Amino acid sequence: MALGLFRVCLVVVTAIINHPLLFPRENATVPENEEEIIRKMQAHQEKLQLEQLRLEEEVAQLAAEKEALERVAEEGQQQNENRTAWDLWSTLCMILFLVIEVWRQDHQDGPSPECLGGDEDELPGLAGSPLRGLTLPDKATLDHFYERCIRAATADAARTREFVEGFVDDLLEALRSLCSRDTDMEVEDFIGVGSMYENWQVDKPLLCHLFVPFIPPEPYHFHPELWCSGRSVPLDRQGYGQIKVVRADEDTRGCICGKTKLGEDMLCLLHGKNNLLRPGSEVEDPLCAKGSPYLNTMQVMKWFQTALTRAWHRIAHKYEFELAFGQLDTPGSLKIKFRSGKFMPFNLIPVIQCDDLDLYFVSHLPREPSGGTPVSSTDWLLSFAVYERHFLRTTSKALPEGACHLSCLQIASFLLSKQSRLTGPSGLSNYHLKTALLHLLLARRAVDWKAGLLEARLHELLCFLEKSLLEKKLYHFFIGNRKVPETMGLPEAVRRAEPLNLFRPFVLQRSFYRKTVDSFYEMLKNAPALISEYSLHIPTDHASLPQKAVVS
Structure with missing residues (x-):
């Protein structure tokens, strides 16, 4: 009985499962255009994704604009709040800069510390020097060049x-x-x-x-x-x-008639009435x-x-x-x-x-x-040519025997002359070289100009020139230089005058300044080869001096 009942139930369940209305087969109702519907659904899905991305971008852009507007508003508010404090700070900074500039002109007219060494045997500026492309020959080569070329040329x-x-x-x-x-x-x-x-x-x-x-x-x-x-x-x-x-x-500087209008009935006993230089x-x-x-x-x-x-x-x-x-x-x-x-x-x-x-x-x-x-x-x-000659003569008497100060100036002048012949004249002249040497003579001790320190002093002179060129400042040695000894006899008006910058034209003439700087660095670059070449081959254009001939 139980077995029969089980069989009946099994048949009923099987009939229900296999009934086409309750559980249709997978492929029984699939339309013929299934592939077309799938394509349409995929296309619609892609369209929805693109629209979603566009909306997200717009939302992000709106958020960024809003954030920028808020930031600008905050900055404007902060600037309004700090404007008074900023103006005060700018004024204080300007006053400070002016004070520093006045102090620098009064106390730092001489060569800069980086161009002046402390010990007489060290080579100033060789460590950390701003000089570019300069490798001076050794002392023996410089001495040989000076003796064979410069001293022979000026004999x-x-x-x-x-x-x-x-x-x-x-x-x-x-x-x-x-x-x-x-x-x-x-x-x-x-x-x-x-x-x-x-x-x-x-x-x-x-x-x-x-x-x-x-x-x-x-x-x-x-x-x-x-x-x-x-x-x-x-x-x-x-x-x-x-x-x-x-x-x-008619020099009316010491007479009152040149400063006062005389009446018709008054006459100056020194100059008369009509002799004044109007x-x-x-x-x-x-x-x-x-x-x-x-x-x-x-x-x-x-x-x-x-x-x-x-x-x-x-x-x-x-x-x-x-x-x-x-x-x-x-x-x-x-x-x-x-x-x-x-x-x-x-x-x-x-x-x-x-x-x-x-x-x-x-x-x-x-x-x-x-x-x-x-x-x-x-x-x-x-x-000031006469004062310059007098200063050099006076200084030379206090220097060691055979001092190298004039040798430095001669070598620098020789290099500048040869460079001018190669690239044409520039804004740097022999007068600038001599001015730089005078400043160094005033700043250096006498023992620093020994003959054995020729290489050091020459490097220092070129370093001083480079610094002056880069700063566009080379002050006249006498005008406004209160470090010049009073024994020179300069008038007080000259000593207390404002320093005269010989490189001031470079501030206004930029192209001329650029040419001068390029020519200077080209001179430094050519210096070692030029010195070596002239040490070996001395030009033969040194003509003997004709004697004075007088016809009786």
């Missing part, structure tokens, strides 16, 4: 000076004999300046620079007006001045600018060239050579031409002495120092 310096000075004495004496003391300028004895008289001339041919002071005829005299400092003097006019021509009986009135002297009492450099140039020509024609019959002008824009650039084809140049420079001092106003200096051209024809350049 005739003393004979050249003697020959030129003898001829110039004769020329100036002839000039004086042709001039009238009542109407013409009076020429005084010449003064030797520059490298030939400071014993560091290198370039061939040897060149003498001679100052020729002149004074006006009576009753006139020169009244120099020096521009060293002052608010009314532009920066590019510092170191210049003007020469006023006044009559001796401002702007034209002085009778032909060397003054038209309508001005100030001496004109162009007029002086023409007068000096004419006077020299007349003087040479007077004595030409005594000499077996010719005399000609070398550079037309330089008043006293002369050249002696010998029959052999050799020539000997020299410069006679008309100058005006400043108040019985060793300061001289120069109408034109040939090539150096390169301080630019005067804006006006009445501007005269102030020259």
Whole structure:
């Protein structure tokens, strides 16, 4: 019975499971276009995913914009809150920078510590030096180069000076004999300046620079007006001045009549009523600018060239050579031409002495120092050449025997000369080299200039020049330099003047500055090979000095 019941139940369950309405088969109702429906569903799914991604990007963009707006609002609020404090801080920083700059100019005018070593035997700047591309030869090579090249090239310096000075004495004496003391300028004895008289001339041919002071005829005299400092003097006019021509009986500096308007019934017993030199009135002297009492450099140039020509024609019959002008824009650039084809140049420079001092106003200096051209024809350049010569002579007496200071200057000048011939002239001149050496002589001890320290001092000189070029600052050695000994006799106006930056033109002329820096580093790069080459092969263009020939 139980078995039968089980069988009945099994049949019923089997019938229910296999009933087509309750449990249809898998493939019984599958439509024929199943694949098309699947494709549509997949395409719809992809569309939904793309839409979802787009919505997510928009939501993220909106959130970022909202965050940015909130951040800008916060920053603006913070700036508004801190504006007063920031303005105060900027003002304090500016005041601090000004104080530091004033302190630096007052106390750090000398060479920088990184260019000055503390011990006499160490090589300053070799460790951590900013010099690029410079490997100086050793001491033996430098000594050999100096002896064979530089000393050999300047062996005739003393004979050249003697020959030129003898001829110039004769020329100036002839000039004086042709001039009238009542109407013409009076020429005084010449003064030797520059490298030939400071014993560091290198370039061939040897060149003498001679100052020729002149004074006006009576009753006139020169009244120099020096521009060293002052608010009314532009920066590019510092170191210049003007020469006023006044009559001796019309100098009103010490008389009240030149400062007070006299009445019709009052008369000055010293000057009279109509003898005052009115401002702007034209002085009778032909060397003054038209309508001005100030001496004109162009007029002086023409007068000096004419006077020299007349003087040479007077004595030409005594000499077996010719005399000609070398550079037309330089008043006293002369050249002696010998029959052999050799020539000997020299410069006679008309100058005006400043108040019985060793300061001289120069109408034109040939090539150096390169301080630019005067804006006006009445501007005269102030020259310290006599003070420079005196300082070098005084310093040399305190240095050890055979000191290397002039040797350093000669080697640096030699390298600069050769580089100028390769790449053309730059803004760096021999006057800048000498200025750098004068600063180092003042900062260094005497024992630091021993002959054995030539390599160290030469490296230090080039390091000082590089630092000055990079900073565009090389101060004049005398103007505004209170470290110069008082025994030099500089006027107080010069000592207390604002320092004069010789590299100031580089600040305004960027392309010229770039060329100068490139030329300087090219010189450093070529220095070792140049020194080695000239140590082995000495040029054969050193002609012997002709003797002075006089026709009886």
